[in-house]
Amino acid sequence: QITLKESGPTLVEPTQTLTLTCTFSGFSLTTNGVGVGWIRQPPGEPLEWLALIFWDNDDRYSPSLKHRLTITKDTSNNQVVLTMTNMDPVDTATYYCAHIVYGTSSLDFWGQGTLVTVSS
Amino acid sequence: DIQMTQSPSTLSASVGDRVTITCRASQSITTWVSWLAWYQQKPGKAPKLLIYKASTLESGVPSRFSGSGSGTEFTLTISSLQPDDFATYYCQQYDKFPYTFGQGTKLEIK
Numbered sequence: 001q002i003t004l005k006e007s008g009p010t011l012v013e014p015t016q017t018l019t020l021t022c023t024f025s026g027f028s029l030t031t032n033g034v035g036v037g038w039i040r041q042p043p044g045e046p047l048e049w050l051a052l053i054f055w056d057n058d059d060r061y062s063p064s065l066k067h068r069l070t071i072t073k074d075t076s077n078n079q080v081v082l083t084m085t086n087m088d089p090v091d092t093a094t095y096y097c098a099h100i101v102y103g104t105s106s107l108d109f110w111g112q113g114t115l116v117t118v119s120s
Numbered sequence: 121d122i123q124m125t126q127s128p129s130t131l132s133a134s135v136g137d138r139v140t141i142t143c144r145a146s147q148s149i150t151t152w153v154s155w156l157a158w159y160q161q162k163p164g165k166a167p168k169l170l171i172y173k174a175s176t177l178e179s180g181v182p183s184r185f186s187g188s189g190s191g192t193e194f195t196l197t198i199s200s201l202q203p204d205d206f207a208t209y210y211c212q213q214y215d216k217f218p219y220t221f222g223q224g225t226k227l228e229i230k
Binding site: 037039046047048049052060061062063096100104105106107108110111112113 | 121155157159161165166167168169172173176178210212214217218219220221222223224
């Protein structure tokens, strides 16, 4: 059974760096084709794809946010970490991580999401 | 980036109705398969995958949901609306990075 769970601060101040951790079980990020992605959703707004990292360390980013994002994986602890620098109130959103197998079904298992508010 | 445009933005329907949501991509997302997924999202919940590769039903999803299309135009059809189906639906392309979502279609009770 695949599960994912996001963790991190619920409140960050403007200009700070956000660090979110996705802890997963039921799969390995050493398996060929497997990846974990991050998606966010501001309140009342659509989903926005942020970043993705694959089993082979191939990482991909939203071009508009690439300069602020870093995604890394810790296969021994079954975690994927997303950092976003220079946070702004417009970055207030629920942040989700999700499982993907390249070339198959896209984002098939999702975490519950974590709401991050950016405010001073 | 590939832009995904859904229509309508809001859809009012009744239990038992057949409804169709359209998703258009700004360029073709079909090679040997169409890299298009549909998700259902309810308030306060994570999206749930319904359909992938444009027409393949995810395991456990009721058969009243179906997807079709190729190239740049795709549809999600619910054959007979059930009370549990009132939610927001998103399409997403995963042909090219960055993977992009449509703006969503909110399905409301008439």
